[in-house]
Amino acid sequence: MRLWFPYLRGYTTAEAHRMLDAVTSGNLAVVSECLQAHPRLARIRDNSTGLSALEIAVWNSRKDIADLLVNAGAPLKLGHYPLHTAAFKGFTNLAAKLIAAGANVNARDSDSYTPLHSAALGGHIDAAVLLIENGADINATDLDGLTPLDLAVKDRRRNFVRMLIEHGASHSPIHAAALLNDLDKLKNVLSDKIDINARDATGRTPLHWAAAGRYGSPAAAELLVAHGADVNVVDCERATPLSQAVRNNHPALVKLLLEKGAKVNPGNTFTPLHFAARNGYAEISKLLVKNGANPNATDLSGHTPLHEAVFASRSDVVKLLLDFGADPDIRDRKGRTPFETAKECGCEDIASLLADSTDTNNLRN
Known part of the structure; x- marks a missing residue:
């Protein structure tokens, strides 16, 4: 059963399916037509996903449809909370409308996130300021004890951090400075x-x-x-x-x-050199290997920094690693050498570069 109807129906199952399909596909005209015929359709949700029509509209970035649903009386707190999604996506005007319609700015989802946590995750300062000005708890903690400030710091959102501190978020002065x-x-x-x-x-x-x-x-x-x-x-x-x-x-x-x-070679398996190679940071990769980073360290997947450089399609980093002793014949957990990985990825220039350094007897048939 796809649909769940918490209120008395005044419409057919076919009409309900038409409404949900229109919301999902973003057909504003059909949604408007459905609501004019049966305003209670604003309250339905898709039981297969647990999302209400309003939640679907907000998640799909259809603010026009979300406006129609709010005006028609769509519930503001079914399951995932539309205000959380609006804050995460930075839909400030829609968030303001949801708040005006009665949405709770301190509502908690299944992870105990408030809408302000969601705004922090999305990095949307305007939406966050709106929430704070409407009473959001700036120091609310989630299930892991993290505040919106902690999430903003974790995601390296400096301007968001500055805004939260300016609005009174509890913080360690030395960390913030x-x-x-x-x-x-x-x-x-x-x-x-x-x-x-x-x-x-x-x-x-x-x-x-x-x-x-x-x-x-x-x-x-x-x-x-x-x-x-x-x-x-x-x-x-x-x-x-x-x-x-x-x-x-x-x-x-x-x-x-x-x-x-x-x-330069910490105890964890995914080393700084792995990360630098994966992202094609040539200058940092050079700094690391010059200071003793192990070019043959393997992570949990058996990947060396050389594998990571191949994944990133960075021939300059591949050459650098080879120059500093990277072994092109090390196999990952799937049995692939960097050369074989390059061939599978279609990186022929890198494959040619590796071919000169690879033991051809070590290749799989």
């Missing part, structure tokens, strides 16, 4: 007796935050290290500050951390 590269504030905080390796809810220290910003904060990182910050501390995901700097493609920050003693 590090992320925002506010050197004056950082110096003031460091002048007090403070734990420079203090962790936030995600296990990150201020040095992690300095490395996590989209633009990086080499000056903040250097100041923290000078005051005793641990360059090899790991967060809840086993990531070090060096890992963060690599992920954000900050060569200057990577260079600084290496100079300050960051371990």
Whole structure:
């Protein structure tokens, strides 16, 4: 049974299917026609997905259809909550309409996310400000104890973090100063007796935050290290500050951390070099291998950085890794060498490059 009707029906099953199909396909004219004939159709949902007509419209970015449904009395809190989706997608005007119609700005979904958590995940500042101005709890925590600020930091959304702090989000001054590269504030905080390796809810220290910003904060990182910050501390995901700097493609920050003693071959299987190779960060890859990164380290899938460079179709990184001793004959868990991976991916230029270094006797028939 596809449909679930919480209210008395005044329409046929065929009409209900026509309504849902129109909402799903984005046919505004048919939705309007259906609602004019039977306003209660605004309340139906698809039982196969658990989504209401309004939730489908919002998720499919059909704000015009969502407006019609809200005006027709669509429920605002069935299952996934339309306000969460509107906030996640940055539909500020629609979110305002949902709030005006009675949507709860502090409603919780199955992960205990509020709409403000959803806005943080989507990175939509305007939607977040709207929620805060309408009473959203800026320090609400999800099932993992994370606030919207924690999620914004985790996703390296510096401007979103700044906005939340300006609106009163609880935060560690030293973490925020590090992320925002506010050197004056950082110096003031460091002048007090403070734990420079203090962790936030995600296990990150201020040095992690300095490395996590989209633009990086080499000056903040250097100041923290000078005051005793641990360059090899790991967060809840086993990531070090060096890992963060690599992920954000900050060569200057990577260079600084290496100079300050960051371990280039951490204990976890997916190394900074794997990540740099996967994303084609040639400059960082060179910095890492020059400082002793193992070009033959394998992750849980058996992939070496050379495999990752092939996946990224980066012949320059492939050549670099080969020059620094990468073994082209190492097989992953599926039994593929980098050469065979290149052939499967259709990367003929890389395959030719690898062919000169590959033991042809090691190829599968």
